Amino acid sequence: MQNWSQENYIKAYKFAAQAHQGQKIPGSEIPYIMHLSFVSMEVIAALSVEQEHDGDLAIQCAILHDTIEDTDTNFDDIKAEFGASVANGVLALTKDNSLEKHLQMADSLLRIKKQLPEISMVKLADRISNLQAPPHYWTQDKIIRYREEAKEIYQALQDASPFLASRLASKIEDYKVFIKK
Template identity: 80%
Template sequence: MEKYQLSPKSWSQEIYIKALKKAAYAHQGQKMAGSEIPYLMHLNLVSMEVIAAISVETEHDGNLAIQCAILHDTIEDTNTTFEEIRTEFGESVANGVLALTKDENLAKHLRMADSLQRIKKQPQEIWMVKLADRITNLQAPPHYWTQDKIIRYREEGIQIYEALRDASPFLASRLAKLIEDYKAFIK
């Protein structure tokens, strides 16, 4: 049987599976906003964007990026703690997930700037997760969103793009296109 040698910056299916199992358990029963689609779909879409980027930008630590992509909402949206993530996945992953977690103690209009500031202190793989997250979320907005909410969401996308685009030209170009396309939802 032939052995395949991965580059040190590549990623491991076993690590992906471990993170996905953790996320599936943590997000069990949750649905994507405005749908009956299990929330796990969102996490898979974010990790797929990251995998696409690291397949062409091979200098990145794929394992760090993928684990944070899959686990990015666990602290924010489930009962999972920073300590749990650190124990199971290590300090770098836990710090990345924490940086990607909105600070609910801040006023809503301050959260994105705070989040971006914390993300920028992390390795660029964490930046990539935020880019991938917004790429995944810049689809047709839920039917119940107001025009004001749609406009603000697009503006946040621009803010994310401007702050984090240097981490991944691949993801930055995808996000820029989706920000442009999102204008179609503004009346």
Template identity: 75%
Template sequence: MIQNWSQETYIKAYKFAAQAHQGQKIPGSEIPYIMHLSFVSMEVIAALNENKEYDGNLAIQCAILHDTIEDTNITYEQIKTEFGAAVANGVLALTKDKSLDKHLQMADSLQRIQQQPQEIWMVKLADRISNLQPPPYYWTREKITKYREEAIQIHDALKDASNFLASRLANKIENYQSFTTHPTNDK
């Protein structure tokens, strides 16, 4: 089977991200954050089996590095130096602009992602697939509902990048509905 990505590229990005996110945990858990990056990259790798025409190295590097600018001290310039402009631009597009009001950040991010190659779109789809796990116990019903609505927004904006990921996300969104109807810590 011919692969459109290399293990060496994956390992280089994984080591970089592991160092950058060292000590971070998935919110609401004791699970090392690198696990989230593994889940996102796994989704992208699975989609690349269906989308052989894509630049798998670009997609996988951005999947692994997608939170480095947003959640660590790593800069755009560092990513550009280490991985090239295409990866740095993809990671930057996937980074929320925290100077904007929170309710504007997703639309802004999606608009910037849509200006990138579709490999970057795949990363955002995979990221939300990975994040649609049972919500942290402290989330209110309102927060859970808004998070699901954001997932629908992501799906609608980026679904054309990958039928495989779009279908996976649609299924996760449907299943996530159950968390909006169960009792939560509404305050």
């Protein structure tokens, strides 16, 4: 039995497409909405196996996870359109740019862990989606740090979704190919 609705998916997708209008995936000419599609696809795959989760919450947060961080959209906009649970999830998935960069991930993981497991699923799916070939302008140090950060996400959130944790572990292993010895 499906634990999410196409209507809620479409509503969130249209909202995100409008909010991210004109944005590209860094280092490419690909519209940013593609990243959100990839993240939500990972979540949908997990929901087909782990049906105990609130699919609508997980999918809407997957599609909207970067709206507060990367657009003019704010918490109140999301709360008004999608409710408090989705807004709180998206806010937890938003980096706190007032913190020094090296503190942001630990803070984010702490806030995510205080949410329902569906929010952790989104963070796992986001990193799975992002562990593709790094942008050409990344240094080896940045690539290594990004992989280490993925391990940190895996350690902190793996219990939320065995399916996504397994996918992330595999992607972390595969990412070694971008590290030059």
